Amino acid sequence: MNNFRRYLLIFLLFPLLFFAEDGSKLWLRFPNAKTGISADKIISKGKNPTIEIAKKELMNYWQGQTIELRTEKSLKNLKDGYTIKSNSDKIIISAAKESGLLYGVYHILRLQQTKSDVSQLNITEKPSYDVRILNHWDNLDGTIERGYAGHSLWKWEDLPNKISPRYEEYARANASIGINSVVLNNVNASPNMLRTDYLQKVKVLADIFRPYGIKVYLSVNFSSPKVLGGLENSDPLNKNVQQWWKEKASEIYKLIPDFGGFLVKANSEGQPGPQDYGRTHADGANMMADILKPYGGIVMWRAFVYSPSKEDRAKQAHLEFVPLDGKFRDNVIVQIKNGPIDFQPREAFNPLFGALKKTSEMVEFQITQEYLGFSNHLVYLAPLFKETLESDTYSEGKGSTIAKITDGTLRPNKITGIAGVANIGEDENWTGNHFAQANWYAFGRLVWNHELSSEQIADEWIKMTFTDDQNFLNPVKEMMLSSRETTVDYIMPLGLHHIFASGHHYGPEPWGDYKGGRPDWSPVYYHKADANGIGFDRTETGSNAVSQYFPPLNEIYGNIKTCPENLILWFHHVPWNYQMNDGKTLWEELCFKYDTGVKNVRDYQKLWDKMQPYVDEQRFTEVQSRLKIQARDAVWWKDACLLYFQTFSKMPIPYEIERPVHELEDLKKIKLDLKHHN
């Protein structure tokens, strides 16, 4: 009887229990086909590993009508895109490339998963960019620079013999959202990456990724010929150096025939480069490009170069690269961070976009949240990505958005590409915070189709990752969509930038003034708060960075009256009592922004707690826990910034606002034991 009652109890409770979920499935939570699909309902010709994967996915998860996969060379103009046409009996997916067919399969599985009608499809998909790439800042010792989800996925010590099942899971996840390229290692590259033993390890990964349509790239250290090859230098015009690279390329392509190419960070933050030998960035890039050209490889050359000169750091990439326009080979693409400083919560867009008229340009986004609360803070980044892509540079007149400049619409670029610094590590849930998965997802979806809205992507992701219950979907979507602006509010509103604690970039350190260090690594260099006001004067009276923007932006940004308020402290040194559009003084506005940020995070906590009935216990609790950290951090940021800036403004924090709960002096003493990497 006792046993019977126990079973009865378990039976009754069962529907109330959720299975523990660790998030390892990402958004790939296709409902298992109850009966399965019979093999004869999947029609395809030829044997190809990519098609085999596509068929396996269908066998495992497809629950609908017959599907035919057609390779059609006539669809070449879609690149690795595809078409899908259907009636209630059959779906035909057609593509020029096998990877296109695989993408098409993931497309219909997504439709099934999000409960869309699949009986009248007439879809044509062409990717916005050719090279849709994740840049991993993973080091050979297993650490990740700016990694917040555990150590590196790549187990270099185990490779090439021992192979983690996660390599293929990773490739599958990327393929499911259209990512087709991967830089395996940190841009602060170890020369060892090019050692033969490491290349053999790389080959194993490339072989696993290839059927998923993914090419492997490597970051290379410009000094590799000297360090690794024992040459007298690494001068790009030195024949021996060229020969070394030629032989290295030959070795790589023998192992990996479809190797993508090199990513290079040169003459920046202590990295070696062509300027060490009096050569230009173009000299360096072209040397490599010439060597990779016969193999179809490309060089992605980073424009993130700046030195501790007197010149405003925000201007330096433009000053450095514009004179080189037209000098780069056509298989070089200059990789430009979205903003001219460094992945801040909000930046003005990088004025280099559109300024290189004869050079291929690609955007570099950061998916990992180096400056946005690591994996502790819930920040949905699609709105940030979109903000950049939709920014109008006016380089060819109105409508010259960064999207159109980089995707080939406005310029017949030889190569189009777009990069995101990955937020992926060995954590079970891949990205540390369950919601950070959405940023990986959103990057993939956006670089496939940059016209998707942030909301559409969030909608898809929530339905696939959690549930399509409206009671969950709507509030959670609202939280995601506002989350980036919330984080800007509590971290650095109104165009403030780079007032982070040194090194780890987690908490606030607006008082940071590293005497004897590089001034451009000190927060005070960026906010320039003083008795008169706050902000970096980049107008004609200051660094004149506004002059790097095409008209009318130089005028708009240069005039405090027309400059968008969310960038006002980026471009202007603004008096504390300056009257903002809403009638508040700048000081009051700053106070209210920080306070709004805090309040919004607390609202997210409330919102999430209400979601408990709709989500499994493990993910519910883990997200809840990170939101607590975010709420505490938001107060930390608010108190640190307001108490510090108040020492200049000498004005009271408006009394409607919740008061600081910390002492400025205590906050100054906080030294977090955080490294740059995980």
Added chain:
Amino acid sequence: MNNFRRYLLIFLLFPLLFFAEDGSKLWLRFPNAKTGISADKIISKGKNPTIEIAKKELMNYWQGQTIELRTEKSLKNLKDGYTIKSNSDKIIISAAKESGLLYGVYHILRLQQTKSDVSQLNITEKPSYDVRILNHWDNLDGTIERGYAGHSLWKWEDLPNKISPRYEEYARANASIGINSVVLNNVNASPNMLRTDYLQKVKVLADIFRPYGIKVYLSVNFSSPKVLGGLENSDPLNKNVQQWWKEKASEIYKLIPDFGGFLVKANSEGQPGPQDYGRTHADGANMMADILKPYGGIVMWRAFVYSPSKEDRAKQAHLEFVPLDGKFRDNVIVQIKNGPIDFQPREAFNPLFGALKKTSEMVEFQITQEYLGFSNHLVYLAPLFKETLESDTYSEGKGSTIAKITDGTLRPNKITGIAGVANIGEDENWTGNHFAQANWYAFGRLVWNHELSSEQIADEWIKMTFTDDQNFLNPVKEMMLSSRETTVDYIMPLGLHHIFASGHHYGPEPWGDYKGGRPDWSPVYYHKADANGIGFDRTETGSNAVSQYFPPLNEIYGNIKTCPENLILWFHHVPWNYQMNDGKTLWEELCFKYDTGVKNVRDYQKLWDKMQPYVDEQRFTEVQSRLKIQARDAVWWKDACLLYFQTFSKMPIPYEIERPVHELEDLKKIKLDLKHHN
């Protein structure tokens, strides 16, 4: 010119600057007489040190009419009270005792300071209690048990030769509010206190205090005869023991002819006592009382006794002392803590009050905030003191308030007295928190006249200590008056008690369950939370502590429907879903109480910040800083208690409420490095 401009600047800024204030002046901030008063306008007869002090105070600070000080034996019935009569030319202060004249002088100085009319006075003041005493829990090594304002004022190593000026300042402050007695040392008394060398030090303090009308008392260790005298035991019926005490008393009174008597903590928390020899508390107290009697000394015998028996700790003092009623000498007074547990933020009153019908009873309050956030939290205690004094015990029918039982109204007590455990240390501002001075002040004023309202006292204190500007006075008074209830809300609302962290009693530790230790020192003993509900059942179905209260209180407290909700968990184990008067469930009510506490402290922060224009920079900043701690601690308490109790209630925290920002497991790990003493 430069110098001139500098002086000009200083001159212009001068009115804006407040002098830094360290709070050392307490409420004794009499405006300095601009011209002084001529000596002939102060009329008095005879030379007496107390009258000399009174005259000096008048000379220094009085700015009004002529004053005559008259010693009148006919006013003996006023004890050390006084009368004040005035017209516009003259004020006559009359008293039987010189100390009464000094009190009268402080009275008129207070009237002057608070800008009251002094031209038509007709005042008669008789103190509510004879013995108005501060109990210092100061140890001979300079530490203070439960001291939060630095180490002890008493510099035992320096005495008797080196004399701190603060001894006299302390006496003056006490005299100004009518305190006339002081126990110098901790109730957990060192036998060394009675060593000859220490008595010589005590004599010096007694000599300094005497002109201010203050008598010195000592806490004594019951084992002193054995430990100090080398006797075989300390049995109160042992003739050798009695002889030892007799000789010790003789020695004391030779040094200090007006020595007040002894305070004894016996057979409690490990202290020795008469029960060690099979004797009763009465045996012990009477032995000492007989010896002190010839000198006019008294014995204050603490009722705070309890042992780790199965009996509810809240019942033990009553069980122990009621059988002894009638057996105590008439110079013994039983000192009873306001509540039956231990100075909690809110307790039901101690049922021993009124239960000893033939024995003098005195209340022991705690001014130092052992259980109320130390000196970090702003908590004005007058409402707590008043709540006890106004509690009706019904011991002689309706109207038998604790005030009337202890002040001699209802019983012709031989001695009346009232004690407060001091919150005073060597900090410059005496009490750590500037607002804790108000508790010293309020205790003094209330024990002089327990009919004063909390508001009247706060009003006086604010005017004297800060300003009478209505813009400051009204909001700050409001803050003070609500502050104790606020602290109850965020620490332990609804009758919860003793869920503090072990030892230091600062933060929350509701999960505390000290296996192997005394169960009555574990928080779980007190809250008894389980799946059904929370609270200590003290009704007939539980410990039946309610039976110790006189009718109708036993019925009122014993019935969950009539029990005041602010004590409901003190007397009842209440189901989580029990419906409270406002329609909320108990769980919801608990959540809202904690949240209200947090919100109120944040409101105090806002309120205080607005007071900046009315208060000197130093005190403004120091109070602001402590309020920040209080705000953080309130959130800590709320999160700890709600998250912990939620593991039993299994109910969501109402979603209107700000969410916890801590993890329960993290809070459990907090181990503060706080000692019992300062």
